[in-house]
Amino acid sequence: MSVRRRIKSAAIFKGLIAGLIFVSAASYSVEKTEIKVGVIDSFNPEFSTQTLEPTLKFLNTKLPSYWFVPVSLNSVNPDKELKNNPVDFLISSAGTFHELSLSQGIVHVATRKTIFSDDPSASEAGAFVTLAKREDLKELKDLKGKVVAASQPNSFDGWLVAQHEIFKNGLDPENFFKRYVFTHFQFPDSLMLLIQGEADVAILSACVLEQLSNEGLIEASDFKVLAQKPQGVLRCARSTDLYPGIVFAAREDIPPKLKWEVTSALMSMPPTNDYEWTIASRFSKVDELYRDLQLGPYQYLRDWSPAGILKRFKTEILLVSGLLLLLILNSLYLRRTVAKRTLQVRRTLNRQIKLEKEYKESRNRLAQMEKFGVINQMSGMLAHEVQQPLMAINNYLAGLRVYLNSKGYSDAVTERAIGSLEHNSERIGSIVTRVRGYAKQKKGEMKSSDLAAIALSALNVLKALKFEHVEVTSDLPPEAKVVGDPLELELLIINLLKNACSAVEKQPKPKVDLKIISLDDKHWCLSVSDNGPTLDDKSFARLKTLGDSVKPEGMGIGLSIVRGIADKHGAELVFIRLPKGGICSRVVIDKEDAK
Helix, strand or coil, X not given: CCHHHHHHHXXXXXXXXXXXXXXXXXXXXXXXXXXXXXXXXXXXXXXXHHHHHHHHHHHHHHCCCEEEEEEEECCCCHHHHHHHCCCCEEEECHHHHHHHHHHCCCEEEEEEEECCXXXXXXXECXXXXXXXXXCCCCCHHHHCCCEEEECCCCCHHHHHHHHHHHHHCCCCHHHCCXXXXXXXXXXXXXXXXXXXXXXXXXXXXXXXXXXXXXXCCCCHHHEEXXXXXXXXCECCCCCCCCECCCEEEECCCCCHHHHHHHHXXXXXXXXXXXXXXXXXXXXXXXXXXXXXXCCHHHHHHHCCCHHHHHHHCHHHHHHHXXXXXXXXXXXXXXXXXXXXXXXXXXXXXXXXHHHHHHHHHHHHHXXXXXXXXXXXXXXXXXXXXXXXXXXXXXXXXXXXXXXXXXXXXXXXXXXXXXXXXXXXXXXXXXXXXXXXHHHCCCXXXXXXXXXXXXXXXXXXXXXXXXXXXXXXXEEXXXXXXXXXXXXXXXXXXXXXXXXXXXXXXXXXXXXXXXXXXXXXXXXXXXXXXXXXXXXXXXXXXXXXXXXXXXXXXXXXXXXXHHHHHHHHCCCEEEEEECCCCCEEEEEEEECHHHC
16 A cells, blocks of 8 residues: 555544544533543644543543543633633643643643653654655755645644744744645644645654554655754654653642542553653743743733833833932932032031131130240240141141042132141241240239130130040030139140040040039039050159150140149149049139139
8 A cells, every 4th residue: 555545544544533532421421520621632633542532531430539521622822712611620732831821820730751752851842854755855954945734833742843943043933934834633634745745844743753654654764854863862753852741730729639639640540552641840941932932921022012012121121210210319319418518518617717717816815825934935835836736737638638539529618728727837837936926915814714614615626636536525514603814724624635635546445524513612623534544653753743744755835834824723733543544634723702
């Protein structure tokens, strides 16, 4: 019998079998729980006799309390078809299962595996079959511009896997073939077109050619498979990658007990007609196929409308929009911050300039007082006190350098500050020439003064010096009335604070504390304490020596001035070593009403 007659006879036989399946299911009348099994038909005709009928028959026998009946579903729009025809279970290709698992949440129960494969996740493939006599067709690229015959445009192993293989070879699957002929059945229709010369290549499922040859329906030598891949997991000739087989799935809301019973039954079903039910765990290649071919859940990749672009690049659009919004907000924040910081710096500089002005005036007055009783030490005293404006200038310059380096620009405010500091430096040279004039000034006037207010003024002067890293605290009464020269008393407090700040400069947490308390009805006690290092006996004794200094670089003039002012006001000056380190300088002075 010729190949053409054998194929025609087989087609008639397959048609009769397909028309007679499940007649018994329609005549079954015993009352049982009916379980609908949807079949999305895009398979070869022998699927009904080789897999579907034996499977449902086994389930009806294995689970006698249920009656499993098939429900045919249209494969053109499986998502819509499944919504309109609710079933309990579903049999479909791996591709259709993947699509429906994303859209309707159906879950995997079992996967059909051919006995020619060792892996259920790699048991199906496609084959590009041509006539053996076609010497012009050897490789996949030779099929470009040829006529192809296949079963259905939505057949997973009969068409889509072939399209994916073309894509993976860097070719355009939609414009690769000259013409498509879809015959619904791979056998006998596709092979018949190939034999008749109406098609150059036929797309068959892997192993179909071998099965037809084993059944004696075709001569294997009449055909060949192009672009064959090495046999490994699947022991059949194939032209494409391997994919999972047909899937038996369940609806997401199926009762767990029923799903478990069906799964257990399928796992116990023996191999039938070279197939068996098992578990597949990998469907990533199916997802890759749909993504590359822009099908099913990736259909939107073909849509270039605004809505399609938004869906396709939603993450990127949101990311870019978020980044732009962040940049806009950051720009607004920076503008506001710069304006705020500029205002703060302007106010700070204005305060510093004001303090500098007050400090200059205080220095002029303090210089007048320092000549009393220390004319013989005038030059030494001058060198000592000149350090105050120098420290202030250095402090301002350091702060402005940090400001300019961090901001990267210079404006009128900074130029004004720098000019003021430069002017202050020039003043230092003129102090020496003015010393003689200070000596001719009148002595300070003894009058009613507020020691607390004087202490506050001294703290303000201290802020202009280089001790900003020292924590200076104070505990002052609202008012502390004494009789004395306010400028001289301020000089006394400033010198005590300076000495204390200098002593704690190198401490981890430098701290200086200024207090004024009432000892009794007749005396105020002003104390300056620090947490500096512990002084030995020799260094502590030098505090009481006129003209001597504890600091290696000091000349003792500051303490001499303090002692002179204290003596002039009838006050008692005492130095006390603190148990935890540091010195407490105490000045006990009469209250105003005690005079």
